[in-house]
Amino acid sequence: MALAIQTLGKDTNISSLAAANDVSRKYLYQQKGKARDALQEAFAPSSAGEEVLFSIPVTSAWLDQFVVSLTLTCHSSYRGVVQFVRDMLGVSISLGSVHNLLQRAATRALELNCAQDLSAIRVGLNDEIFHCNEPVLAGVDARSTYCYLLADELHRDGDAWATHLLCLRDQGLDPDFFIGDQGTGLRAGQAQVWDAKPCHGDVFHIVKQCEELANVLARMAQGATTRLRAVEEKMQDAKAKGVAHTFSVQLGQARQAEEQMATLARDIKTLTQWLKRDVLELAGPELATRLELFDFVVAEIHAREYLEPERIRKVRVALQNQRDDLLAFAAVQDEHLDCIAHAYEVSAHLVRQACLLQRKPDTSNAFWQGWNRLCAQMGHKCHDVFEAVMQAMTQTPRCSSMVENLNSRLRNYFTLRRQLGGRYLELLKFFLNHRTFLRSRVPERVGKSPRQLLTGEAHPHWLTMLGFGPLQPQQG
Numbered sequence: 158m159a160l161a162i163q164t165l166g167k168d169t170n171i172s173s174l175a176a177a178n179d180v181s182r183k184y185l186y187q188q189k190g191k192a193r194d195a196l197q198e199a200f201a202p203s204s205a206g207e208e209v210l211f212s213i214p215v216t217s218a219w220l221d222q223f224v225v226s227l228t229l230t231c232h233s234s235y236r237g238v239v240q241f242v243r244d245m246l247g248v249s250i251s252l253g254s255v256h257n258l259l260q261r262a263a264t265r266a267l268e269l270n271c272a273q274d275l276s277a278i279r280v281g282l283n284d285e286i287f288h289c290n291e292p293v294l295a296g297v298d299a300r301s302t303y304c305y306l307l308a309d310e311l312h313r314d315g316d317a318w319a320t321h322l323l324c325l326r327d328q329g330l331d332p333d334f335f336i337g338d339q340g341t342g343l344r345a346g347q348a349q350v351w352d353a354k355p356c357h358g359d360v361f362h363i364v365k366q367c368e369e370l371a372n373v374l375a376r377m378a379q380g381a382t383t384r385l386r387a388v389e390e391k392m393q394d395a396k397a398k399g400v401a402h403t404f405s406v407q408l409g410q411a412r413q414a415e416e417q418m419a420t421l422a423r424d425i426k427t428l429t430q431w432l433k434r435d436v437l438e439l440a441g442p443e444l445a446t447r448l449e450l451f452d453f454v455v456a457e458i459h460a461r462e463y464l465e466p467e468r469i470r471k472v473r474v475a476l477q478n479q480r481d482d483l484l485a486f487a488a489v490q491d492e493h494l495d496c497i498a499h500a501y502e503v504s505a506h507l508v509r510q511a512c513l514l515q516r517k518p519d520t521s522n523a524f525w526q527g528w529n530r531l532c533a534q535m536g537h538k539c540h541d542v543f544e545a546v547m548q549a550m551t552q553t554p555r556c557s558s559m560v561e562n563l564n565s566r567l568r569n570y571f572t573l574r575r576q577l578g579g580r581y582l583e584l585l586k587f588f589l590n591h592r593t594f595l596r597s598r599v600p601e602r603v604g605k606s607p608r609q610l611l612t613g614e615a616h617p618h619w620l621t622m623l624g625f626g627p628l629q630p631q632q633g
Contacts, residue, residue, distance in 0.1 A: 164189035220248065222625045224255055225262055229588045234573045262623045263580035266587035269622060275305050276329035277611050282557040283337040283347070283356075285313050286564040288571045293582070294321060295567075297560040300552075301610035302602075304563060305330060307586040318346020326350055334489075336557045338362050339479060358482030360437050361556040363475060367429040370472045374422040374465065381415040421464050428454050432476075437483065439550055440515040444487040451480055486555045493549035501538050501545070507531060511546045563589070591619035 163169055164185050171189075175182045213219070220242075227233040227241060235255045242248050280299035283306070285292045292313040296306030305325055310317045322330070334355040337343050344356055388411040392404045435441060436450045455476050462469045494512060498505040511531055517524040532539040570585055593609075594602045602610060609615055620626050 161188040161192035164192065215246070218625065220246075220250075221258055222620050222628070224250070224258055225620065225623070225625060228255075228259060229585070230592070232569050232573065259584065260580060262625070263584035265623050267580065267583040270583055270587055270590075271328070273305075273608070274329045274612075275325060276331065277301075278303070278305065278330060278332050280554055281305070281330070281332040281335045282554075282560040283318075283335055283343050284557055284560040284564060285340060285343065286567060286571075292317075293567070293571075294318060295560050295563055296325070297557075297563055298607070298611060299336070299554045299559055301607050302559050302563075303607040303611040304586050304589050307567075307582045309582060312342075313340070314342040315345030315349060318342055319349040320346075322346055322350040334485070336554060338557070339475075339482075355485060356482070357485040357555075358479045359556045360483060360486070361558060361561070363479060363483060364429075364433050364437065366472055366475060367425075367432060370468060371422070371426040371429045373468060374418070374425050377465075378415075378418040378422040381411075381418040385411040385415040417464065421461055424461060425458070425469075428457055437555065438516065439486075439490070439553065439555060440512050441487070442513075443509065444484060444491050447484050447487050448480075451476075451484060455480075486553055490549065490553045493553065494546065497542060497545045497549060501542050503535055503538060503542060507535055508542060508546060511543055512550065515547065515550065587623070588619060591616065591622065 163174060164171065171182050171185050175185050224238055224242070227238045228235075233241065235252050238255050239250055239252060242250050278298040278300075282297045282299050284295050286295060287293070288309070291309060291311065293309050294306055294313065294317065295304065297304050305328075306321055308321050331351075332354075334357055335347055336357045336359055337347075338359045339362075347354065347356055388404060388408050392401060392408050395401045395404050431450070432454050436447050436454065441447060442450075455473060458469060458473045458476070462473060490512075494508045495505060498508045510527070514524060514527045514531070517527065519525075528539075535542060566589075567585075574581070590607045593604055593606045597603050606616070606619075616622065618626060618628055620628060
């Protein structure tokens with residue numbers, strides 16, 4: 158190794174070096190070649206990491222697009238933007254510059270939001286989310302997921318809701334009905350603006366409340382079983398000592414409590430499943446039958462209320478108070494199915510059977526047996542009726558899950574800020590309404606934005622609409 162290094166010297170005489178080390182010149186030349194190859198390999202640039210894929214002309218306009226995209230698309234904080242731009246681009250930008258840039262974008266977003274026509278919204282979903290103990294009022298179109306309301310308030314009373322709903326009404330918002338939870342302010346505000354417009358109940362919340370009760374009772378039943386096992390063990394020890402009578406009363410009480418709690422937990426679970434799968438299920442019977450089933454479930458829950466009064470009464474009262482609102486969707490669906498029966502000149506019973514058949518998976522024998530029976534009765538109209546029924550069920554929402562989904566996505570943005578402010582929420586609302594869906598369970602939404610789904614018309618990229626365009630062409 159030492160000889161190889163010496164051969165690389167600029168003034169090295171190969172003949173003298175060979176004579177001094179008693180080796181041939183050929184050998185030294187070979188070592189010199191190996192050393193040169195090793196040196197070039199060690200300092201050669203890596204082809205995998207250094208290949209230039211494409212170049213971007215970084216302009217002031219591009220930096221503005223970059224900063225706004227980091228904040229909205231990547232959920233970055235102001236300080237995160239400053240650090241990222243400094244580390245990755247070697248550009249210095251202040252917090253004030255980021256703030257001013259986003260304020261300019263928010264001003265433009267407010268103008269565009271206020272100019273949007275909302276008359277195409279047929280079902281509105283309203284809800285509230287809290288940030289730092291202050292409410293944020295939210296509203297979403299059930300079909301397109303377009304967010305028509307996102308505003309922070311000090312209170313969530315009827316006046317706060319009515320103020321925003323009045324402004325939205327001026328933009329054309331006049332749906333057939335709303336869906337919301339039992340928030341008094343939400344419903345009072347809607348009543349001030351639209352006196353006779355219905356607000357359907359949210360099925361998700363009441364089902365969740367019933368399931369939580371069933372789970373609590375199931376855990377209590379497990380606890381009673383555990384206590385029974387402990388008393389039985391004590392009884393066995395007492396029998397061995399000849400004093401079994403000391404635990405006889407305690408054992409009887411434990412067995413009675415265990416049987417009582419196990420029966421109660423099983424009954425409440427069964428009633429909850431009936432409520433969820435038969436009464437409140439979209440593919441179900443007509444409204445009159447649902448009302449009878451609902452009252453039956455409530456009566457059975459009431460009959461068991463004395464066993465666990467505090468927990469069961471809360472759920473039972475909620476069910477009684479919300480019955481008509483929770484089943485309002487069934488009246489809408491009955492109307493749709495009656496229209497289908499009239500349009501295709503088939504009996505309402507067959508249309509209802511086509512609806513009920515949707516409860517079975519299309520991979521089961523029962524589904525296709527029912528399909529064949531209906532096709533034999535309806536003939537060539539069968540496929541069209543099924544398509545119409547499925548579309549009617551899709552257009553009959555029962556819960557405000559879309560606005561709940563919006564609230565979960567908003568958390569990613571709210572956690573970065575102590576104060577929200579109306580301008581920031583207007584910018585966030587604009588972004589959520591104009592960015593396109595990369596994926597969705599509804600195929601029609603993929604590659605489209607909520608605004609495009611609402612209006613049926615394409616629009617420029619959201620950055621371009623905010624005045625930060627046009628975008629640079631994508632690299633091929």
